[in-house]
Amino acid sequence: YHWTQWAFQKMFNSYYCNDEKKARPIEELTEAFAKYGNEGLNAACSEELRFTADEWNAMSEKEQQEVLMNYRIAYLGETMVNWCPQLGTVLANDEVVDGVSERGGFPVVQKKMRQWCLRVSAYAQRLLDGLDTIDWTESLKETQKNWIGRSEGAEIQFKVKDSDLEFTIFTTRADTMFGVTFMVLAPESELVAQVTTPEQKDDVDAYLERTKKRTERERISDRSVTGVFSGSYAVNPFTGEAVPIWISDYVLAGYGTGAIMAVPAHDSRDYAFAKHFGLPIVPLVEGCDVSEESFDAKEGIVCNSPIINEELRMKNEESGCDVEANGNSSLNLNGLTIKEAIATTKKYVKEHNLGRVKVNFRLRDAIFSRQRYWGEPFPVYYKDGMPYMIDESCLPLELPEVAKFLPTETGEPPLGHATKWAWDTANKCVVDNNKIDNITVFPLELNTMPGFAGSSAYYLRYMDPRNHTALVDKKVDEYWRNVDLYVGGTEHATGHLIYSRFWNKFLYDLGISAVEEPFQKLVNQGMIQGRSNFVYRIKDTNTFVSLNLKDQYDTTPLHVDVNIVSNDVLDTEAFKAWRPEYETAEFILEDGKYICGWAVEKMSKSMFNVVNPDMIVEKYGADTLRMYEMFLGPVEQSKPWDTNGIDGVHRFIKKF
Secondary structure (H helix, E strand, C coil), X not given: CHHHHHHHHHHHCEEEECCCCEEEECHHHHHHHHHHCCCCCCECCCCCCCCCHHHHHHCCHXXXXXXXXXXXXXXXXXXXXXXXXXXXXXXXXXXXXXXEECCCCCECEEEEEEEEEECHHHHHHHHHHHHHHCECCHHHHHHHHHHHCEEEEEEEEEEECCCCCEEEEEECCHHHHHXXXXXXXXXXXCXXXXXXXXXXXXXXXXXXXXXXCCCHHHHHHCCCCCCEEEEEEEECCCCXXXXXXXXXXXXXXXXXXXXXXECHHHCHHHHHHHHHHCCCCCCCECXXXXXXXXXXXXXXXXXXXXXXXXXXXXXXXXXXXXXXHHCCCCCCCCCCEHHHHHHHHHHHHHHCCCEEEEEEECCCCEECCECCCCCCECCEEEECCEEEECXXXXXXXXXXXXXXXXXXXXXXXXXXXXXXXXXECCCXXXXXXXXXXXXCEEEECCCECCHHHHHCCHHHHHHCCCCCCCCCCHHHHHHHCCEEEEXXXXXXXXXXXXXXXXXXXXXXXXXXCCCCCCEEEEEECCCEEEEEEEEEEECCCCEEECHHHHHHCCEEEEEECHHHEECCEECHHHHHHHCHHHCCCEEECECCECECEEEEEECCHHHCCCCCHHHHHHHHCHHHHHHHHHHCCCCCCCEECCHHHHHHHHHHHHCC
């Protein structure tokens, strides 16, 4: 607990300076705000703010803390999560199947919650640059590059017609502004409520209710077209044309600004949307054929940018747009290559104050809150609704005793059951909840930290495990430096390995870690592939149908423990005893048996296809198991697990 909580406090008390490209103490901001406001500040933040020194000094303590939260590396933020009301917790994407929880089959909805987050995105460029300094496989480096997702483009302002509202979009293809025929907002966008007209409200509300049941992963992978018209229009700042604003779940709130300009002639998803809803498609590259599909290539000669004709000029006048100001006469991209057009348009956007040139990253800040008991408690108490850190000298803050490990009846995390979970600021200790007076005794945070919190810097602690005054002694760290060889699976590429690199870079900024990258050389061991089994639950029930009958029902496939399956036949009584939610399970059998489906997948606890080595040792002996593993093949290759192979090795050893 101690050093994970300590690192979290350091992140809370730091901001990321884009000019120095490193973490700096938050006190520097408070001093600067008191003298200059945030004029000239170039720091990573959740949203762009503008205020003067006088405005800052006139703020209350709570208001100042809210402003500082916008810059802290560890911060409280509003994020969309997979929320399961019946389980009372947030679920990861892989814990949700077809809109319900894998455990229990309870409905899961997308919900905006106030959660602790880590500003990993501030380190995006350094995470990219660092890949060039380490000896990792090219495939894993490429995976991280794609996950970080650097793109250069422009942020452009669009005004809502007949309104004072305006919103920003990010595009890597500013040259395609003349081909914009509609706009799309993410369902979670705050703009949805603002632009939806009374006539469209019922349709929009119904659509939002449907999309709540889909995870982001499902929305990304599903290519089906859905959407609803908001009733409002946006004005293209280049042409003056009014284009309809739609709402669709193929746009995600977490990437860019949660709003896009749709250019269906040159984007496949925009094209599918336009075809489905009968929206215009304007090609912008000479000779391209968009009759059957979009032209996504980034090569060619630009055309129709702009379309100079009397009809368009009349549309501009009707919309009240100044032809000179919107660029019809001052910007002409026709005849340029796409590369030239992109550069020309970026320059135009900047010179005419239509937006700004910007580098964007797909990498998002890490959600750091979990609504469960097990995990490091946050060393945080709440005063006037704002978080404050307990004294560093009081760490570690340990988990309290609770009567239940389930959420409370009011939906609070399990720590809500604790009766002794308040912080006495005068005596610097945990006290009973009935002593909370919000003067010197305050409530403690009820969420806990995720699993990756403790695993992000464990290697540093290994260097100096008995040090009670520091995470790692400076001399010890200088001697051992970083990890020489890391052997791990590719499944950690976009999780643990990203978080560890971020965590280490932060500690490097503080002078704690001697080397910026934690793992110098990395070898991906191959997966041990196992044979998984599946049961098929009829949706919205606790009834399971056998494999060859499942096509007669609407079912959800679920992994089942292979140890209660024999030759693909499920032991139904063992299944009912396996997990509490299956205790009342009912079965639709074929020939008196429940036949399971199967697949060859990686051997994993989450897929319940792990073979217990103790059982193999008991039957064949440890030497047989070790030799069989050696005979499976090179460490880097994936290898299927075959029990028949163990028999062969066992017979071979018996000859000695």
